[in-house]
Amino acid sequence: MRTEAVGDRYELRDEIGSGGMGTVWRAFDVVLDREVAVKRISPASIASGTASDVLADRFQREARVTARIQHHGVPQVYDAGLDRAADELYLVMELVRGTPLHAFIDPDESLPMSWAAAFAAQICTVLSHAHALPVVHRDLKPANVLVTDDGAVKVLDFGIAAVLRSDVTRLTATGMPMGTSRYMSPEQVQGARITPHSDLYALGCILYELVIGHPVFGGDNDFARMYHHVSTEPTPLREVQPEVPVELERLVLDLLAKASDQRPTDAYEVYEGLLPFLPSPGEQPETAGAVTDAMPDPTLVFRRPNAPRRPPESRPTLERSAAEESSVAAVRAPSTGLREAIREAFERSTALLEEERYAQAADVLEAAIHPAGEVLGAENPNVLELRLRRAAAMVIGGSYREALPEFDALEAAFSRTAGPTSDNAVQCLLQGAYCRAELGQAPQALQQFHGVLDRIRATEGDASEMARQVRLDIGKLHLAENNVTDARRTLQTLYDDLFLLQGQDDELTQEVAALLERIRLIGGPRDPRD
Incomplete structure (x- = not known):
């Protein structure tokens, strides 16, 4: 297709x-x-x-x-x-994943003041950079603001904003105001010149709604709302919610001034006005009102500025108990459409992998995995093969962190269905070890490499091609940890086996010999048993 x-x-x-x-x-x-x-x-x-x-x-x-x-x-x-x-x-x-700002607005439960201020303050920083060019958004609204998982704000749709220069023609039909009626400034409604102050008015509408939970002006249609923006004074915040600080109410009313020259000078001035309501570094988060644990916290960027990225949680898998799978899968049969979808996923991913488009290959496979798993079961051979190929594509593309939990889950699944020494179970354990090594988890990677070696020895012996490669990986990992004694012992034993089996001219033999010579030249603590 x-x-x-x-x-x-x-x-x-x-x-x-x-x-x-x-x-x-x-x-x-x-x-x-x-x-x-x-x-x-x-x-x-x-x-x-x-x-x-x-x-x-x-x-x-x-x-x-x-x-x-x-x-x-x-x-x-x-x-x-x-x-x-x-x-x-x-x-x-850039593709941005996040929660639309309007999801945080609840007419029955108010946000903490620090959250409302944090959203507005982050939008201010964006506007200050845009207005300096100058570029005006013209349609700032909650639907055009996304909040990422770490609480950072992304303002969307600057791509269709008009530039404040006479030599650039606007992308709007002549005489038609551009914007959304709930957040449209009086000058936009009246077709007057639009300036950065128009965005500040929209920001005032957003901040009002974040604090109160409903828009500044209601109305059953766009015309009614536009009329109110031009002719009706907004209800002060404290008349609706008395606990709102006086200073915050004043800032919002200033932003909602009918005349643009009566609004704050610029986005920086608005940011300064929001500072008293923002948390300081190290403060604990507020969790009152509409806040739930699942909501990204916009105060995080102020409470923990420039903090390291948090380790991602493991992605959910389709795992079930072996007993449950066997009983369910016994009464299932793949439909013609499902078989065709699986076949197409394999063919399409193969073509993408040949073109070195690894992320796309993984995406194609992922799209087939879930429907196949729902019908056939997570441990059906076809589903496991789809999952294994997807994990391999992620590794080839360098996405070790995303691939690791899937390899762990696949190793457990193949061990249950085919045995822990089966080729796929061993390969998944090995790939998991490589992922951990790439992610800097050296102790866990070493333990896993030794686990792989134990399984290989049980079926193929210590000198098989795969065992030799794993022994080399173990030696290199010891070297990376500056564990010279264990590295020398592992590599020397491997060299002796390679010399006997492959000869001194073998490529792998020469590689191990070069590593041992490097250890000899660099030096390091020697084991008395050497």
């Missing part, structure tokens, strides 16, 4: 969002073998009667300026252009 591609380079996978102007897709960059996000925009949705080439030129100019926003809170822009085959503009960006 041929995958739809954009710009002859970006293979579309899943639609992850849609709006009035286009769709957003999870895609693969076939050149760099990585996931990206592709925004597809129909020229007709932007302006009618304008040639696609002209719109593409304007769009690319804006994308270039957007790409200059060098801030971690803005997804990187990789590419932009016109897909002539589909007659669509496309924007290729």
Whole structure:
């Protein structure tokens, strides 16, 4: 099955969002073998009667300026252009996984003040970088803000913002205000000149909603809300929620001023106003109100600035007990469609691996694993083979951390179904050891390598080709730990066996000899038994 591609380079996978102007897709960059996000925009949705080439030129100019926003809170822009085959503009960006900001807004449970302030403060840092270019977002709203697992804010859709210069044509239809009515500034509603202060007004709307749990202005339709933005003063926060600090209420009302020149000077001034409500480094997190353990904490970047990345949790597997699997699998039979999907996953992943597109190969296999596992069982031979190939693709692509828990789970599964000395069980144990070695887990890797060697010795002996390679890996790992005594003993014994079996001209024999000579020249503590 041929995958739809954009710009002859970006293979579309899943639609992850849609709006009035286009769709957003999870895609693969076939050149760099990585996931990206592709925004597809129909020229007709932007302006009618304008040639696609002209719109593409304007769009690319804006994308270039957007790409200059060098801030971690803005997804990187990789590419932009016109897909002539589909007659669509496309924007290729960093793929961001996170929780939309609107998921944190609950009319029945308020967020802690520190959380609301932390969200707004992070948005301020993004706006300060964008406005310095200057680029105005024009459609800042909770749906355009994602919160990553570590609580960091990512502001999306700067890619369609207009540049504040007269020589760059806006991408909006003439006379039509651009924005969302709940967060649209009075000047946007009235079609007046839009400035960075328009984004600050939208930020005030967002902060108001984060604190109170409902929008600044309601209304049954866009027209009613637009009218309120122009003509109605917002209800002060403390009239709705008396515990809101006076200073925070004042800041929000300043942001919501009808006249743009009455709002704070810039995003930096807003950030300064939020500082008293942000936690200090080392403070414990607030967990009151709408906060749950599953929600990313936006205060983390302030409480623990520049903290190391937390070790990822192991991904859930499809493991079940052997007894449960055997009883369930006995009454299952693969459908024709499922068999075809498995076959296609193998063929497609093989082609991708040959092209060295390892991440895509793993993704193709993963898409087949779960439906196959649900029907056939997690320890069905076809499912185990899919999982083994996916784990191998991740290792070849250098994703050792992601592959390790799968190799551990597969080793246990193959040991149950085929025995601990079966080829697949031993290979999974060995690959797990390699992953641990690459991740710097030397003691665990050594223990696992010795476990592999014990299994090989039980079936093939100590001098088999696989056993010799594992013994070499053990010796090298001892060297990496500066354990010269154990390294010398392991490698010397291996050399003696290789010399007898393969001869001194054998490539592996020469490699081990070179390592021993290196140990001799460098020196190190000698064992009295040597």
